[in-house]
Amino acid sequence: MLFRCTTKAPATDHGHTEVVNNGSKHFTVDVHCHVHVLEADAMLADPAVADQAKLYKEANELTGEINRQQHKDILPKLTDPSVRIADMDRCGIDVQALSPSPFHYNYAYPAEFARETSVVVNDHIAGIVSGDPDRFVGLCTVPLQDADMAVAELERCVNQHGMRGVEISTNVRGQDLTRAGLEKFFAKVEELDVMIFMHPIGTSYKERMTDHYFRNTIGHPLESALAVGHLVFDGYLEKFPGIKICIAHGGGYVPTYSGRFDHPYHLRDDCRQVISKPPSHYVKKLYFDTVVFTDHQLRYLVDTWGADHIVMGTDYPYDMAETDPVGFVDGTSGLSEEQKSTVMGGNAARLLKINPPSV
Amino acid sequence: MLFKCAHNAPETGSAGHRIQLNDTNVRSVDIHCHLHVPKVDAMVKDVFDVKFEPLINYASDETRSYQQKHVQDIMPMATDVATRIANMDAAGVDVQAVSTAPGHYCYWVEPDLGREVAQTVNNSLAELVNGNPDRFVALGSVPLQDPEMAVSELNRCVDELGMRGVEISTDVCGTELSRAGLDRFFARVEELGVIIFMHPGGFTESARFADHYFSNIIANPLASTVAVHYLIFDGVMDRHPGLKICVAHGGGFMASYSGRIDHAHPLRPDMQRHLPKDKIPTDYLKRFYFDTVVFTDHQLEYLVKVFGADHILMGTDYPYDMAEVDPVGHVNSADLSDSEKAAIIGGNAAKLLSLN
Numbered sequence: 001m002l003f004r005c006t007t008k009a010p011a012t013d014h015g016h017t018e019v020v021n022n023g024s025k026h027f028t029v030d031v032h033c034h035v036h037v038l039e040a041d042a043m044l045a046d047p048a049v050a051d052q053a054k055l056y057k058e059a060n061e062l063t064g065e066i067n068r069q070q071h072k073d074i075l076p077k078l079t080d081p082s083v084r085i086a087d088m089d090r091c092g093i094d095v096q097a098l099s100p101s102p103f104h105y106n107y108a109y110p111a112e113f114a115r116e117t118s119v120v121v122n123d124h125i126a127g128i129v130s131g132d133p134d135r136f137v138g139l140c141t142v143p144l145q146d147a148d149m150a151v152a153e154l155e156r157c158v159n160q161h162g163m164r165g166v167e168i169s170t171n172v173r174g175q176d177l178t179r180a181g182l183e184k185f186f187a188k189v190e191e192l193d194v195m196i197f198m199h200p201i202g203t204s205y206k207e208r209m210t211d212h213y214f215r216n217t218i219g220h221p222l223e224s225a226l227a228v229g230h231l232v233f234d235g236y237l238e239k240f241p242g243i244k245i246c247i248a249h250g251g252g253y254v255p256t257y258s259g260r261f262d263h264p265y266h267l268r269d270d271c272r273q274v275i276s277k278p279p280s281h282y283v284k285k286l287y288f289d290t291v292v293f294t295d296h297q298l299r300y301l302v303d304t305w306g307a308d309h310i311v312m313g314t315d316y317p318y319d320m321a322e323t324d325p326v327g328f329v330d331g332t333s334g335l336s337e338e339q340k341s342t343v344m345g346g347n348a349a350r351l352l353k354i355n356p357p358s359v
Numbered sequence: 360m361l362f363k364c365a366h367n368a369p370e371t372g373s374a375g376h377r378i379q380l381n382d383t384n385v386r387s388v389d390i391h392c393h394l395h396v397p398k399v400d401a402m403v404k405d406v407f408d409v410k411f412e413p414l415i416n417y418a419s420d421e422t423r424s425y426q427q428k429h430v431q432d433i434m435p436m437a438t439d440v441a442t443r444i445a446n447m448d449a450a451g452v453d454v455q456a457v458s459t460a461p462g463h464y465c466y467w468v469e470p471d472l473g474r475e476v477a478q479t480v481n482n483s484l485a486e487l488v489n490g491n492p493d494r495f496v497a498l499g500s501v502p503l504q505d506p507e508m509a510v511s512e513l514n515r516c517v518d519e520l521g522m523r524g525v526e527i528s529t530d531v532c533g534t535e536l537s538r539a540g541l542d543r544f545f546a547r548v549e550e551l552g553v554i555i556f557m558h559p560g561g562f563t564e565s566a567r568f569a570d571h572y573f574s575n576i577i578a579n580p581l582a583s584t585v586a587v588h589y590l591i592f593d594g595v596m597d598r599h600p601g602l603k604i605c606v607a608h609g610g611g612f613m614a615s616y617s618g619r620i621d622h623a624h625p626l627r628p629d630m631q632r633h634l635p636k637d638k639i640p641t642d643y644l645k646r647f648y649f650d651t652v653v654f655t656d657h658q659l660e661y662l663v664k665v666f667g668a669d670h671i672l673m674g675t676d677y678p679y680d681m682a683e684v685d686p687v688g689h690v691n692s693a694d695l696s697d698s699e700k701a702a703i704i705g706g707n708a709a710k711l712l713s714l715n
């Protein structure tokens with residue numbers, strides 16, 4: 001029998017017949033799953049702020065229609081913890097590391113406003129976590145358009161709410177993360193020893209991606225590639241050696257095509273202006289989730305970057321989610337039980353400071 | 360011993376030996392190598408505008424000045440036949456399937472001039488091949504800005520000049536290949552049974568690609584990725600089941616990151632306009648061919664595992680610095696069977712290019 005957790009889940013081709021129930025085989029953590037906070041949406045409707053940022057624009061009419069309908073369909077999953085826990089039970093997820101829906105970033109709004117929405121979102125997530133601390137840990141959102149405010153909100157979330165990390169996008173209003181004045185933010189993340197979960201929303205290269213949902217299917221892995229590229233070549237992973245960053249969607253395009261970064265480093269001055277080691281040395285410091293959908297790509301990620309750098313995720317509860325995350329990892333050929341255990345929960349437990357229940 | 364063909368080649372991690380196979384009849388073929396034609400630069404000099412060349416337009420000052428010197432440095436490799444053959448010998452390449460330098464596409468010029476440019480390029484390619492028919496075959500260039508002219512020049516390339524295919528870019532000045540009125544062109548390519556070698560010239564919108572040569576190392580694989588997506592989802596591959604397209608640089612990002620489209624397509628009607636729900640996007644992806652220009656043995660092994668050795672062709676990107684300098688050694692270093700290596704090094708290309 002095949003378990004599914006989203007309403008429109010397709011039959012998967014992972015070839016397994018059952019999920020590993022939570023706790024029974026390996027401790028499991030979903031590092032990539034989202035919470036939507038209706039109160040934050042309501043703040044956007046305030047006419048005083050509504051025209052201050054370019055609101056999210058649909059790629060085309062049909063895509064917009066599908067996304068709006070999807071949002072309605074999955075709203076209980078996005079908002080109701082009891083629905084969420086039932087889905088986790090069905091999918092064999094022991095702990096979700098809750099991050100905000102990327103629609104809550106609000107980086108394009110005035111910083112004060114984004115700080116207010118961030119506080120609302122983060123307090124709400126903290127409430128879900130405190131309601132069931134065995135099943136949830138929290139990742140916060142911060143107003144990245146203002147480094148000081150971002151640092152302050154991060155500190156508040158970690159110190160007061162016990163959050164384990166922060167979710168950020170791949171750019172700040174089109175500015176790359178390494179060029180948005182965020183040194184003190186990255187330094188603070190490193191100092192607090194919490195994790196960054198990096199998750200894109202759309203892409204700044206919209207023009208040629210209006211159809212076929214390409215802003216997501218191409219745009220998301222591209223955005224992560226640009227972010228990873230800048231973190232590596234602008235020397236941020238050298239400057240912040242202790243930083244822990246997990247990149248959504250299997251890390252986007254870079255982890256499966258890393259040779260094109262290393263090759264010119266050895267030849268071209270314009271590819272080593274800042275860094276002192278080959279780019280892959282820094283890519284190796286990153287973590288990637290398992291949301292790649294094919295067992296061959298997951299296997300390639302594990303073989304190339306090590307099982308200790310791959311972290312199980314889903315993208316719950318959207319249609320781009322892996323609906324059977326545990327079965328997916330379990331069914332990937334060539335992984336040892338130890339590697340599976342590491343990917344399913346061991347790494348996340350270490351990165352997010354979760355104490356697995358004693359077996 | 361380690362074969363190298365670029366003068367500034369780094370030590371590669373690959374084993375570097377010429378292939379040792381039982382089947383000694385396999386000729387090694389480089390599917391991805393370029394010819395520079397200085398005459399063409401002169402032809403378009405007066406109408407050139409940097410905004411048409413994203414590789415340069417979006418590059419930082421450092422990259423621009425580096426590139427200028429680099430192109431000067433490699434000019435003998437890019438233009439001189441004797442230098443080319445010496446480099447092929449050094450790298451263990453028996454045959455080059457030569458295509459134009461992507462800078463010569465010139466899809467942005469008026470069609471009449473575009474046709475002249477393509478003809479000039481193609482005559483130079485033909486001259487190279489005629490001088491050494493055992494070492495070279497050619498892939499022509501066509502003025503994609505005018506589909507009828509593109510078909511005519513394709514016919515001339517194949518029928519009169521004996522070419523084995525064409526090289527095209529990933530878009531026509533920002534218009535997708537699937538939306539540039541090229542159905543007749545694709546139909547003719549299919550009918551002639553020749554190959555398309557698809558090679559990008561940067562990505563059209565690239566403001567965030569300025570530094571660290573991202574204008575090439577991210578933008579080029581992105582351009583190929585976008586092009587392949589449109590060819591699949593706009594239904595070109597479905598309408599032209601006989602099309603044989605080899606995508607440069609290991610297929611860009613697409614070939615090594617293919618799960619996302621299969622997952623999304625059955626769930627989303629916005630992806631099903633030209634590709635009904637019961638079709639599987641990667642079934643079309645599997646019809647493409649990819650070159651070996653990925654630099655790591657693990658990615659090459661992965662491409663072979665996912666798409667089969669019969670869909671991977673050895674290439675270099677000669678004579679640029681983004682070239683694999685030891686193409687045979689690279690294939691040799693991968694964990695593949697002898698028959699897989701033979702197919703990749705030359706067998707597949709021999710079939711696709713109708714080599715004797």
